[in-house]
Amino acid sequence: MTALSFEQVHQKLSARFGDAIGPIQPAKKDAFCTFAAARLVEICRFLKAEPDLWFDFLEDLTATDHPKQNLIKVVYHFYSYRHRHLFIAKVEVNRQDPEVDTVESVWKAANWMEREVFDLFGVRFKGHSDMRRVLLPDDWVGSPLRKDYSEAGGYRDISNVRDNPLDLYLTMDRQLKAEQATPEIPADAKLAADAKLPAAEKAPAKSGA
Amino acid sequence: MALDQLVMTKFGEGAGEEMILNMGPQHPSTHGVINFVVHADGEVMHKAVPQVGYLHRAIEKIGEMVTYPGFMPYTDRIDYLAAMFANEGYALAVEKLLGVEVPAPAQYLRAISCELNRIASHLISLGSMAMDIGAVTPFPYALRERESINDLLEALCGARLTYNYHRIGGVAFGMADDWAPLCRKWLDHFLQRDLHRAIVRTRGDSRGDGDRLRAGGPQPACFRI
Numbered sequence: 001m002t003a004l005s006f007e008q009v010h011q012k013l014s015a016r017f018g019d020a021i022g023p024i025q026p027a028k029k030d031a032f033c034t035f036a037a038a039r040l041v042e043i044c045r046f047l048k049a050e051p052d053l054w055f056d057f058l059e060d061l062t063a064t065d066h067p068k069q070n071l072i073k074v075v076y077h078f079y080s081y082r083h084r085h086l087f088i089a090k091v092e093v094n095r096q097d098p099e100v101d102t103v104e105s106v107w108k109a110a111n112w113m114e115r116e117v118f119d120l121f122g123v124r125f126k127g128h129s130d131m132r133r134v135l136l137p138d139d140w141v142g143s144p145l146r147k148d149y150s151e152a153g154g155y156r157d158i159s160n161v162r163d164n165p166l167d168l169y170l171t172m173d174r175q176l177k178a179e180q181a182t183p184e185i186p187a188d189a190k191l192a193a194d195a196k197l198p199a200a201e202k203a204p205a206k207s208g209a
Numbered sequence: 210m211a212l213d214q215l216v217m218t219k220f221g222e223g224a225g226e227e228m229i230l231n232m233g234p235q236h237p238s239t240h241g242v243i244n245f246v247v248h249a250d251g252e253v254m255h256k257a258v259p260q261v262g263y264l265h266r267a268i269e270k271i272g273e274m275v276t277y278p279g280f281m282p283y284t285d286r287i288d289y290l291a292a293m294f295a296n297e298g299y300a301l302a303v304e305k306l307l308g309v310e311v312p313a314p315a316q317y318l319r320a321i322s323c324e325l326n327r328i329a330s331h332l333i334s335l336g337s338m339a340m341d342i343g344a345v346t347p348f349p350y351a352l353r354e355r356e357s358i359n360d361l362l363e364a365l366c367g368a369r370l371t372y373n374y375h376r377i378g379g380v381a382f383g384m385a386d387d388w389a390p391l392c393r394k395w396l397d398h399f400l401q402r403d404l405h406r407a408i409v410r411t412r413g414d415s416r417g418d419g420d421r422l423r424a425g426g427p428q429p430a431c432f433r434i
Contacts, residue, residue, distance in 0.1 A: 029305050120269075135265040144270055 002052075003085040006031050009053060010087075017043055032075075032088040037100055040091055044106045047078060047087070054082045058103070061113035063121045065146045070095045072123055076103075098123040120145040227255065234263050277303055278377055285371035290333055293326035293362075296375035303377045315379035321392070322365060322374055328399075329358040354402070357395050364388055 004012075006024065010033055013021045020043065022034030035043050047055040055078035063074045071092050078087045093100055102125040103110045114125040115134035122143035125131060133140065142149050154160050230247045233239030242264040248256040268287070272280050284295040297319060304311065311319070336351030359369040365384055366374035374381050 133262075135262040137262070144267065 001083055003083050004052065005085070006087065009085065012050070012053065013043065013046070016046060030088060032090055035076075035089050035091050037091050037093060041101045041103060041106065044076075044103045048106055052083075053080065055080045055087065057081055058107035058109045058113070059086065061103075061110055061117065063117045063123060063145075065095070065121060067095065067147050072098045072121055074100055074117060074123060093123065099126055100124075101126050102128040104128055119143075122146065226250070232257075281376065282371065282373045285373055288330075289370055291326050291330040292370065292372050293323045293374065296372060297323055300375045300377050307377070309378045311379055314383070318365075318380045318384065319375060322362065322372070322380070325358050325361060325392075326372075329355045329362075332358075354399060357399075361388075361392055361395060364391070 010024050020036035020039040024031050024033050047053050057079040059077040059079040063072055072095050073090045073092050076089045117123050119133040119135050227248050227250050232245040232247050234241050234244045244260040246258040284299040285292040287295040332351040332355045336348035339347040363369050366372050
């Protein structure tokens with residue numbers, strides 16, 4: 001059980017796969033590197049099977065959307081319970097027609113996580129055994145976590161806008177105050193007053209009361 | 210009469226055929242968060258297709274819409290039994306991005322509040338696990354101790370469940386002068402009670418099959434810490 005540093009794992013991968021492994025990117029804080037999409041499954045198999053690496057745990061699989069670069073980056077977090085080390089990799093795919101190979105055959109856990117990425121980012125995973133939405137309903141339109149997603153204004157006649165509850169409260173408050181301000185008119189006198197008014201003016205007075 | 214003719218669900222036309230049932234999300238054991246489409250033949254379940262979207266609150270999308278400090282209350286809802294840790298995790302992540310260092314007093318308060326919350330969360334876990342295997346007594350005892358922690362955390366940050374206490378770069382409030390003695394007093398009381406040992410003992414005594422937990426969940430050696 002020897003934990004390898006990020007650089008050591010990267011070195012091993014580069015020695016084996018050459019150009020398919022991108023350089024270590026000192027992102028803002030956590031280092032990562034890119035994998036060539038075409039060789040993803042092969043690299044993942046190696047990551048899991050190689051005794052020194054032994055990444056037996058696919059910790060997380062998610063994605064980020066980059067509209068300006070026209071890219072969706074699928075992010076993989078690997079962890080090894082045997083050696084207690086971790087590795088982060090990204091696979092870049094075209095935003096218009098995003099498709100990546102599934103790593104379900106390597107880690108079974110990828111099944112649902114890939115479904116989630118499919119659900120929320122619209123990335124298809126080639127060879128996946130059950131490519132359905134996992135969180136949203138099957139007939140949902142769009143990929144909500146893409147930066148350019150706009151809400152469709154409801155789902156199946158269920159609106160996603162509502163009146164401000166404060167407005168309702170204020171209206172009720174105003175009505176109550178108006179009622180309290182007007183002195184109570186005896187029922188007979190009110191009837192007599194209503195009879196004198198034309199029909200058009202009666203209606204709003206009634207709804208107000 | 211043969212036994213399979215006595216099973217209630219097999220009768221009339223299509224006896225022995227698969228039945229498709231919806232279990233949840235209103236089923237008591239799923240309490241609103243999950244639905245299974247169950248393919249059953251009598252008492253035997255052949256297949257269960259889970260639908261998990263019921264608990265999805267689109268918290269990641271909300272995160273895109275609110276400010277960084279404004280997201281803190283949402284993290285409370287990730288785990289309502291240990292909300293402090295979600296606070297802490299989010300605060301740590303943003304601090305890492307900003308390159309902010311948290312002052313020492315705030316770090317102490319974070320650690321103390323998190324550890325208290327951890328004890329409270331574990332009490333629920335132990336108590337309800339004891340109840341699940343048939344011992345009802347430990348659960349109210351565990352809840353009683355947890356109440357004291359809730360009181361302490363309420364005195365610290367004003368909330369008993371969703372604390373919203375940690376902040377990016379620190380915590381929301383310092384502790385009052387008399388808070389530390391109060392916390393120590395409770396700790397003395399709690400350590401005397403030795404509650405976890407009592408729960409473990411009860412587990413063995415109530416059913417006489419302590420093995421029920423001991424034998425569960427085999428793991429490869431490398432998983433063990």
